[in-house]
Amino acid sequence: xxxxxxxxxxxxxxxxxxxxxxxxxxxxxxxxxxxxxxxxxxxxxxxxxxxxxxxxxxxxxxxxxxxxxxxxxxxxxxxxxxxxxxxxxxxxxxxxxxxxxxxxxxxxxxxxxx
Amino acid sequence: xxxxxxxxxxxxxxxxxxxxxxxxxxxxxxxxxxxxxxxxxxxxxxxxxxxxxxxxxxxxxxxxxxxxxxxxxxxxxxxxxxxxxxxxxxxxxxxxxxxxxxxxxxxxxxxx
Numbered sequence: 001x002x003x004x005x006x007x008x009x010x011x012x013x014x015x016x017x018x019x020x021x022x023x024x025x026x027x028x029x030x031x032x033x034x035x036x037x038x039x040x041x042x043x044x045x046x047x048x049x050x051x052x053x054x055x056x057x058x059x060x061x062x063x064x065x066x067x068x069x070x071x072x073x074x075x076x077x078x079x080x081x082x083x084x085x086x087x088x089x090x091x092x093x094x095x096x097x098x099x100x101x102x103x104x105x106x107x108x109x110x111x112x113x114x
Numbered sequence: 115x116x117x118x119x120x121x122x123x124x125x126x127x128x129x130x131x132x133x134x135x136x137x138x139x140x141x142x143x144x145x146x147x148x149x150x151x152x153x154x155x156x157x158x159x160x161x162x163x164x165x166x167x168x169x170x171x172x173x174x175x176x177x178x179x180x181x182x183x184x185x186x187x188x189x190x191x192x193x194x195x196x197x198x199x200x201x202x203x204x205x206x207x208x209x210x211x212x213x214x215x216x217x218x219x220x221x222x223x224x225x226x
Binding site: 044058094 | 150214216
C-alpha cells in the first residue's frame with residue numbers, strides 16, 4: 001500500500017459521536033486525500049491537502065473536517081457522526097510520476113455508524 | 115457534470131483468455147488517466163497510467179489504449195489468471211491535475 005497506513009481499520013460508533021480517522025504516510029508525498037466508497041457511487045473525494053495546513057474541499061465535504069499538521073499525517077474528523085456516513089474511507093497520497101500525478105491508496109477504514 | 119463511466123459492470127472470462135475492460139469519459143479537458151485494481155477488502159491498487167499525448171502504453175501483461183476522439187479508454191489484460199479477479203476502475207483528472215474522478219468499476223470474474 002505504498003507506505004500508507006490508516007487507523008483504525010474498523011470502527012463502530014453511535015450517531016452523534018465524534019470520530020477521527022488517521023492517515024499516515026512514509027513517502028513524503030505532498031498531496032493527501034480522503035475518499036469514501038459506497039455501493040453505486042464509487043470513490044468520492046471528501047477533502048484533500050496540498051501541503052501542511054493547506055486543505056480544500058472535495059465533492060462530498062459536508063459533515064467532515066480535516067487537518068494536516070505534519071507532512072506525514074492527514075486526519076479526517078466527523079464532528080457528529082450520522083448513519084449516512086457509514087462507509088469505507090480511503091486515504092490516498094500523490095506525487096508526480098512522470099506522466100501525471102499518480103495516486104496511491106491506503107488499505108481503508110470501515111466505519112459503521114449505528 | 116463531468117463523469118467517468120464504464121460500458122459493462124461485470125465481465126466473465128476464461129482463465130488464460132485475454133480480458134478487455136472499457137471506460138468512457140466525458141471531460142475533454144482530461145489529460146491523464148489511471149487504471150486501478152481493487153480486490154475485496156483492500157484499497158485500490160495502481161496498475162497503469164497514460165497521458166493524453168499517447169494512445170497506447172504497455173506494462174506487465176497489461177496494456178492501456180486511449181482514443182481521445184471518442185473519449186474511450188480500455189485496459190487489456192493478457193492471459194488472465196485467477197489472481198486478476200477484482201473490480202477495475204478507471205480514473206481521469208478532468209477536475210484538476212491533482213484530483214481524480216473515478217468510474218463505478220467493472221467486476222472481472224475468471225472462470226476456470
